[in-house]
Amino acid sequence: MNKRRVSVKDIFTVKKSYVLKILLIIYLLSFLGATYNHAMDLIKYGLFPYQRLNSNVPVWLNIYWTLLTFFDPLAIIFLLYSLNMGLVLYGVVIVSDVLINYWFMISTKGLFSWINFGQISQLLFLVFYLATVRLIYKETQKMQRENQ
Secondary structure, X not given: OOOOOOOHHHHHHOOOOHHHHHHHXXXXXHHHHHHHHHHHHHXXXXXXXXXXXOOOOOHHHHHHHHHHHHHHHHHHHHHHHOHHHHHHHXXXXXXXXXXXXXXXXXXXXXXXXXXXXXXXXXXXXHHHHHHHHHHHHHHHHHHHHHOO
């Protein structure tokens, strides 16, 4: 195992760490789903599609949401290559996405507009991320020390 970084491949080559493997699979699948959703918006509605879907979307937000089509798979690649960098990028993406989405929904459609499947699932993944990221980090650091 590389002394400077731990990758997802390293985790899956170790016989133990079943909980860690399950958590990482959930991380990967969630961002694969997010990538799929953003890519489908681009395919259906063209480049910067969100103003076509809602005329209240400012240009900067349309750009941000469109860029998530690239940031989501980039987080997956970082996670596969270097777990620590991937965890940080996952955090930046999910925290910013939830904050921006909730701000937009509440400011344009009212306080209870966030009660829908998309918003709730994002919030649940953010809670999941916050609840598990430290455990994943500690376990990978332990693995790194054991394999030096």
